[in-house]
Amino acid sequence: MANDASAVFDTLSPAVSRGSLADSFTPPADSTLWRKNFLLGAATASYQIEGAVNEDGRLPSIWDTFSAIPGKVLAGDTGAVACDHYHRWEADVEMLASLGLEGYRLSIAWPRVMDAAGVPNRKGLDFYKRLLNRLKEKGITTFVTLYHWDLPQHLEDRGGWLNRDTAYRFADYADLMSRELAGTVDAWATLNEPWCSAYLGYGNGHHAPGLANDRFATQAMHHLLLAHGLAVPVLRANDPASQKGIVANIGRGTPNSDSAADQRAAHLFEVQHNAWILDPLLKGSYPQDLFELWPGTEPLVLDGDMQTISAPLDFLGINYYFRTNVxxxxxxxxxxxxxxxxxxxxxxxxxxxxxLRDLLTGFKKTYHNLPPIYITENGMASDDQVTDGHVEDTQRISFLKRHLAAVDQAIKAGVDIRGYFLWSLMDNFEWAFGYERRFGVVHVDYSTQKRTIKRSAELVAKFLKERKARA
Incomplete structure (x- = not known):
């Protein structure tokens, strides 16, 4: 049907047929993706790619601790080596630039840049300075996330995100980074996916630190959002030329039937996955339906907290992967x-x-102060194999084309979307799933660290080259 994003490009069966899909990535002629100011890039995260967890003064993180516990991560994998990006960053930047990608979203490892007393770690800071300066030399727009889940273990030992003081320590960290890196960062994101940090980390225990209590989840969320709110004015003061925002993962919930009960269930799903984060940021309050879902879990909120949390944003990062039928x-x-x-x-x-399209257009109707949006993560995992030096990731090609079509439809419906970041630049440590699940547009052989550009990356590069030629 005409409003189905899957119909804009080729539609795959569940079995994922091969054929002409592997030969083209070009959007339709009327697609907004041809705009030269629509940023197309790729994203990574520090713990997932850097490795070098014990080098140059880096302190342990909660993910070092969590992944060392038997049974917590598939196959007992850890991020100790990951993609060895800490040592191979120069070649990785060259690879990024060779693909013509216009933006790169990375994160800073908090345990790498300051010690437990807050003293700067110069070797860690120098790593990020070299990386960001090289990216700027290549003309690549830099999006930097301050917190992509690797909390220093010494802060978790004092309560982690259940301890209000962690929010103030985050503001100190944001102050250091924005003073040291001012002028090399185009856009700062305070947090990546606070839903995952709060719920998966403190609500069901699937992620570090592995606690499981609904009351913990709501309090951790409040302190995460408070940390964001405290950091924004610090970032504005230290690096005024950059954009400031936050990244939220969103989930589409659809009802299993037309019954009122199932309709209500789908609503509550989206309250828990979306409004729990977006309402405090954009309305200055928590959705009361959340506490219908989790009775008696209201967090401790002090006077002025919600005003701090709901400070204006320059952009909102949106991560989207799938829908859930409930x-x-x-x-x-x-x-x-x-x-x-x-x-x-x-x-x-x-x-x-x-x-993705439905959520974006829905947010425009719900939040009248919705800031400009970047799709900061979108992608898929597949069991990619290198054959004769090539990786034919046909399903990913179709996935990306159809999701970019959904973004195009949302833009045409009036949503201010300014860019899209592939998740991920390269295969990496996929948290509790270890190294089995491959999200990259570049294949990584973890035994040799050899990078192989997948067919999806080749086609994205081809499109970007064509768009540049048309500009």
Missing amino acids: ASDGAHGFRDVPLEGVERTQMGWEVYPDG
């Missing part, structure tokens, strides 16, 4: 009801590009 659990919540016969990725996630 039904009422018969009580106050929802339960997943997986659909049959749909296309899925290696993660088991349903491929549903229309969910």
